[in-house]
Amino acid sequence: MATHHIGNFKHLTLSDRAEIEIMIEKGFSFSQMARALSKDSSTISKEIRRHRFLVPHYRDENSRRRSECAHFSSCTRQHLCGRTSCLSLCSKCRSKRCSFYCPDFSPLICPRLLKPPYVCNSCPKLRTCSHDFYFYRAKYAEDSYQEVKSSSRSGINQSPESLEKLDKLISPLLKQGQPLSHIYLTHREEINCSQRTLYNYIDLRCFSAVNLDLPRKVSYKPRKKRRSEPEIPGYRMGRTYLDFEQYIAAHPDCSIVEMDVVEGAGGKSSPVLLTLFFRSCSFMLLFLMDSDCRASVRDVFDFLYASLGPARYSRLFSVILTDNGSSFKDPSVFERNNGHGSHTLIFYCDPMASWQKGRLEKNHEFIRYVLPKGKTFSGLTQAQATLIANHINSTARASLNGCTPFELALLLLDRKLLELCHMAWIPADQVTLKPTLLK
Incomplete structure (x- = not known):
């Protein structure tokens, strides 16, 4: 029995529009597109028809052939050129082009444009067609959408x-x-x-x-505008949480690493901690970054890839699961080839679903014991971040049957990684998870 698809009631993003463009090229139906984007099929239809754009086949209206008029087969117009003695229909005239004179000339619309997908993106007759073309392009659609959104919210909605x-x-x-x-x-x-x-x-x-x-307006500081990095079109294509679950079901033994960022009081523009959590042993690495940006994340993974080598990197980071933060939206930062035809895969949680990497979110509590919320990371060093990670990884867990993540990491992870990141075991009675650890 067919089920009614319920949309997520959110506006389409540039990434969604890029996926629509790709799916049009592949010949997907509106229903398939809607399921892939968690939208209603009518939303897809309206999006394409609203933001398609015209590319004329002829350089101007006067260059068109008379047969390109929508009224050509039924036209009875005469004397358009001014010769009243002529008895011929203007559409049959050989010496004069009726499309040049006729005020009722209307370009013939290709019948394919009257039904889904309403554009010529994937038309097999594109090279030989003499009609005007209509295309859907993600960037044009996004620009049009932003322009409408901006203009609709500007100005004063009051009469004088x-x-x-x-x-x-x-x-x-x-x-x-x-x-x-x-x-x-x-x-x-x-x-x-x-x-x-x-x-x-x-x-x-x-x-x-x-x-x-x-009274109070002038005492407020102006709000800082958050600068978001440009999104990679289609970065979630084939990398959603559903894709992650399907891949893990087919490859249950792969190494899964959950990734996130912990911010200090200064927000994304000040120093932050990149956290990498190995699911197999609850082992966590901390990397101090100057800010939460794509370049800083790339620096960390360049270091790991260069130091570990392609094969070891691919084995340790075979699957990475993260959220949709702007600093993680370039899959090429993480998906690096191991030299043997396979590479690391990155998947993204659903929006507003941090529970999908809940074990890492839970492990962040240990960091907050040492670095409480509201505390800036500006004075923190990488050595101190490593020290915090060592004490967290040396904390015994009931979920690990009384073992510590460090003990399991010695068995399940490559020792090269532990040496590279200066991981060290802390005796049980010396484990400190208080701000005094850094004093």
């Missing part, structure tokens, strides 16, 4: 009269020292917009009152 009425109501009260929240609550029936919008109007100088008339 209603804006003047608001000004006369709000500005005198603000200048009396009343908080905007108080004004909004006591005059809610007279104000036809939200409180947040009123702040925006004041910021845009739409009122005679200005930011200086707001």
Whole structure:
């Protein structure tokens, strides 16, 4: 029995649009695309028809053949050229091109464009077709979407009269020292917009009152805009959590490494810790990075690949599972060939599903014992990060039948990795998981 597909109610991203473009080329149906992207098939249909663009077959309208007119077979027009004595139909005239004169000329639309996928991306007759072309391109669709989103949210959604009425109501009260929240609550029936919008109007100088008339506004620091790195189109293609589960079911003995970043008080732009967690033995590596960016992550994996060698790297990091952080969205950073035709595979958790790598998230608690939330990592060194990792890995776990991750790592991981990362066992009674460890 067919089941109704429920979308995830989120806007399409550039990555989603890149996957749509790839799937059009491969001849996927809208239903298949919808299932792959967790969307409704009508969403896919609207996306393609809304953001397809025209590529004319002819350089201008006057260059078109008369047979390219949609009305060619039924046209009865005469005397378009001004010769009233001519008895011939203009569409049959040999000396004059009716498409040059006719105001009703309408380009003939290819019948393939009237049904899915509504574009010419995968058409086998593309090279010999004489119709106009319509294409879907992810970058063009994303740019069009961003432009519409931006233009729809810009400007002032008020008439001059209603804006003047608001000004006369709000500005005198603000200048009396009343908080905007108080004004909004006591005059809610007279104000036809939200409180947040009123702040925006004041910021845009739409009122005679200005930011200086707001008691606390001028004391706020401007928000820092987070710079996100450009997304690699289609980076999740074949690398979703469902793909991960299917791969693990077929290769149960492969080495799985969960990866994440732990931030300090300064956020992504200040030093952070890259965490690598080996599922087989709950062993964790910590790497101090200058910031949470793609270049810093690449530096770590360049170091591991160069130091371990292709074969050992591929064996230890055969599968990596991580989230959708911007610093992890370039699969080429991790998927490196071992020289024998196979390579490391990276998979991405579903958005907002950190529980899919829950063992690593749980292990982060040990880091917070030593580096509590709200503490900056600016003064931290790699030696200190390694020291924290050694104490965490020397902590016995009930889930490991009383063993420590370090003891199991000696049995299950390559000792070259432990030596490279300066991993060392800490005697049980000397294990310290307090901020005093770094003093």
